[in-house]
Amino acid sequence: MNKNLILTIARKDMKATFSSKKVWVPMIIVALLLCIVVPAGIAYFGIHFDIVGNSAKDIEKPINAFIENFPNEDMRNTLIALPTLGYKFVYFFLTFMMIPFFLMLAIINSMVTSSNSFVGEKERNTLETLLFAPISIKDLFIGKVVASLIPTLSISFAAFIINLIIVNVITYPHFEVILYFNSTWIILMFWVIPILVLFNIILNVLISAKVKSFQEAQQFGGILVLPIVGIVISQASGMFFLSPLTLFLIGAVLLICNLFLIKLVTKFNNRNTLFQSQIH
Amino acid sequence: MANIIEVNKVSKQFNQREILKDxxxxxxxxxxxxxxxxxxAGKTTIIRLLNGVIDPTTGMMKVMSFDPKKxxxxxxxRVGIVTESASLYHDMTAWDNLVFFSKIYGKYDTKRITHLLEQFDMLAYKDQLVGSFSTGMKKRISLAKALLHKPRLLFLDEPTNGLDPEGINEVIRYLHKVNQEEGVTILICSHVLHQLETICDSYLFLNEGRIVEKGAKKELEDKYLNEIKLLVETGLNPLxxxxxxxxxxxRRGTHQLEFILASKEEITPLLASILNETWVHNCEITNRSLEALYFNIRGGKGVE
Structure with a gap:
C-alpha cells in the first residue's frame, strides 16, 4: 500500500468534486434542506405556532393512542409528560424521525461522489492512463474510497453539528433537554453513518467498475435508497424503534457486509479484468 | 544495440476471437x-500486452528484461505511453495534470515539468484548463506527461490522429528530439504510413493479428521493390x-513521363540520355514510399 499514491488520487478526486458546482452544490443543498431547514422549521413552527394542536382536535386521540403504545418506555414517558400535542409532535419528530433523514443524506451524497469514481475516469478516458501507470488496483480503489468518504462524512457531520446548535437554540427553552445529545444519536452519527457511507461507497465503486456509464451506476446506486425508505415507513408507523442497540447492530451487520464487499472487490477487480471490461 | 523488447510467439484471444496470432x-x-x-489489426493489443495490462493467451515477452505478466x-x-485519446483531466490545468501524473509515477519534480512544457512550447499555457486546448496542444501535454518520469521506452498509439498537417509535423519533430536527446526507444502505432516515413528506423507490419513483414526501409525496399517507377518532369517527347x-x-501529364525500370542502376543512364536531348526539372521514384511498400507487402507473400 502506497500512502502517497492513495492521497494523490484522493486529493485529485476531491478537488474535482469541489471544483464542479454541479456536484457539490446539490450535495450541500440536500444537507441544508433535509438536515437543517426541515428540523429547524419543524422545531420553530411546531413550538411557536401550534400547527398540530387546537386546529386538529380529532387527530389528537389516535396520536395519544400511538404514544401510549409506543415500544420505548423512556420515549413514551417523555412524550406523555409534554404539555401540548405540538410539543409532542416536535419532540417525536426531532429525536426520532430525523434519523432516516441523516441516513438518507449520507446515502445520497456518498452515491454522488462514488458512482462518479471509476465511471467518471472511464468517461474522461483517463482510466486507461491510470491502469497504464505503476499503481496497484488496490491503491487506486482505496484512493477512490477515501475521496468519497471524506466529503460525504464532512458534510454529514457539519449538518449534524449545525442542526444540533440551531434546533437546541429553538427548543431548549421549551423542552429543557439538549436534543441529539444522547446514545442513539452518537451511535447513529459516529458508528452507523460512517459504516453505512463506507458500505455505499465500496458498493458503488464496485458497481461503477463493472457498469459502462454514469447513468447505469446511478441507477444501481439508487436501489440502496430503498432500505432507508423502509426505515422511514417503519419508524413513522411505530413498527420498530431504532434503539441504540438496534442501531449498533445495524452498524455491525453493515461492517460485516463491508468486509465481504472488500473481498469481492479484490477478487473481481484486478488490472486485467478491469481493463478488459472497461477499456475498448 | 541490445534488444529492449522481445516478443516470442505471442497469441491473444478475447471472447473466442483471435486478436493476435503467433x-x-x-x-x-x-x-x-x-x-x-x-x-x-491488433496494434493497440500489442501495446497493452507489452505493458502487462492484459495477459497473452500463449507466448513469451520480455520488456527491458521484465516479464509483463509478472x-x-x-x-x-520505466515506460511512457500516449494513448489514442489524450487521456488528460479536462477540468484541471496543464500544470495540475502534469503534477498529478508525476506524483502517480513517484517522480514529482517541478523542474522537469517546466522543462517539458518548454520543450513542447506549452509553458505559456500551463495555467489554462486542458479542456480549452486544441487537439494538437492536448497531444503535446500528453507527450510531456508520458516523459515526466524519464522513461526508457515510449509507446505511442496513433499519436497523429486528429491533428492538422502542421500538428503532425510538430509531433514528429518532438519525437525525433526526444529520441536524440534522451535516448528513448520509441514504438509508434499508426495506420497513416507516410507520416512515419521520415522518423522510423524500422517497421513492423501487422495484418489481421499477424506480423506480415518487418525490417528497415532499405531492407523492405530491397525485398519488395522489383521494379522502379520513375516519374520525370521533362520536355522529352519520344516518337x-x-x-x-x-x-x-x-505519359502522366503534358510534361510528365513515368518510366518503368528494372533497377535503380538504370536511372543515371536514362537521365543522361534525356538531358542530351532536352530539359529535366524533376524526377522521383514513386513506388518506394512506405505506403507503396505496404501495399506491395499486403499484396505479396506476407499476407495469407
Whole structure:
C-alpha cells in the first residue's frame, strides 16, 4: 500500500468534486434542506405556532393512542409528560424521525461522489492512463474510497453539528433537554453513518467498475435508497424503534457486509479484468 | 544495440476471437519503430500486452528484461505511453495534470515539468484548463506527461490522429528530439504510413493479428521493390509512344513521363540520355514510399 499514491488520487478526486458546482452544490443543498431547514422549521413552527394542536382536535386521540403504545418506555414517558400535542409532535419528530433523514443524506451524497469514481475516469478516458501507470488496483480503489468518504462524512457531520446548535437554540427553552445529545444519536452519527457511507461507497465503486456509464451506476446506486425508505415507513408507523442497540447492530451487520464487499472487490477487480471490461 | 523488447510467439484471444496470432519480433534499444497496420489489426493489443495490462493467451515477452505478466509495475515505471485519446483531466490545468501524473509515477519534480512544457512550447499555457486546448496542444501535454518520469521506452498509439498537417509535423519533430536527446526507444502505432516515413528506423507490419513483414526501409525496399517507377518532369517527347531507348514509359501529364525500370542502376543512364536531348526539372521514384511498400507487402507473400 502506497500512502502517497492513495492521497494523490484522493486529493485529485476531491478537488474535482469541489471544483464542479454541479456536484457539490446539490450535495450541500440536500444537507441544508433535509438536515437543517426541515428540523429547524419543524422545531420553530411546531413550538411557536401550534400547527398540530387546537386546529386538529380529532387527530389528537389516535396520536395519544400511538404514544401510549409506543415500544420505548423512556420515549413514551417523555412524550406523555409534554404539555401540548405540538410539543409532542416536535419532540417525536426531532429525536426520532430525523434519523432516516441523516441516513438518507449520507446515502445520497456518498452515491454522488462514488458512482462518479471509476465511471467518471472511464468517461474522461483517463482510466486507461491510470491502469497504464505503476499503481496497484488496490491503491487506486482505496484512493477512490477515501475521496468519497471524506466529503460525504464532512458534510454529514457539519449538518449534524449545525442542526444540533440551531434546533437546541429553538427548543431548549421549551423542552429543557439538549436534543441529539444522547446514545442513539452518537451511535447513529459516529458508528452507523460512517459504516453505512463506507458500505455505499465500496458498493458503488464496485458497481461503477463493472457498469459502462454514469447513468447505469446511478441507477444501481439508487436501489440502496430503498432500505432507508423502509426505515422511514417503519419508524413513522411505530413498527420498530431504532434503539441504540438496534442501531449498533445495524452498524455491525453493515461492517460485516463491508468486509465481504472488500473481498469481492479484490477478487473481481484486478488490472486485467478491469481493463478488459472497461477499456475498448 | 541490445534488444529492449522481445516478443516470442505471442497469441491473444478475447471472447473466442483471435486478436493476435503467433506474433514474434524484437526492438533495439534507442531505435524508433513503426508498428503499422489497418484499424483492428491488433496494434493497440500489442501495446497493452507489452505493458502487462492484459495477459497473452500463449507466448513469451520480455520488456527491458521484465516479464509483463509478472512484473508489470516494473515495466510501467520505466515506460511512457500516449494513448489514442489524450487521456488528460479536462477540468484541471496543464500544470495540475502534469503534477498529478508525476506524483502517480513517484517522480514529482517541478523542474522537469517546466522543462517539458518548454520543450513542447506549452509553458505559456500551463495555467489554462486542458479542456480549452486544441487537439494538437492536448497531444503535446500528453507527450510531456508520458516523459515526466524519464522513461526508457515510449509507446505511442496513433499519436497523429486528429491533428492538422502542421500538428503532425510538430509531433514528429518532438519525437525525433526526444529520441536524440534522451535516448528513448520509441514504438509508434499508426495506420497513416507516410507520416512515419521520415522518423522510423524500422517497421513492423501487422495484418489481421499477424506480423506480415518487418525490417528497415532499405531492407523492405530491397525485398519488395522489383521494379522502379520513375516519374520525370521533362520536355522529352519520344516518337515511340511506349518506349524510349528501350525503357518502357507511359505519359502522366503534358510534361510528365513515368518510366518503368528494372533497377535503380538504370536511372543515371536514362537521365543522361534525356538531358542530351532536352530539359529535366524533376524526377522521383514513386513506388518506394512506405505506403507503396505496404501495399506491395499486403499484396505479396506476407499476407495469407
Amino acid at each position: 506474433v514474434s519480433f524484437s526492438i533495439k534499444e534507442g531505435s524508433i519503430n513503426g508498428l503499422l497496420g489497418p484499424n483492428g 512484473q508489470g509495475d516494473e515495466i510501467r515505471k 515511340n509512344t511506349q518506349t524510349y531507348k528501350g525503357y518502357t514509359y507511359s
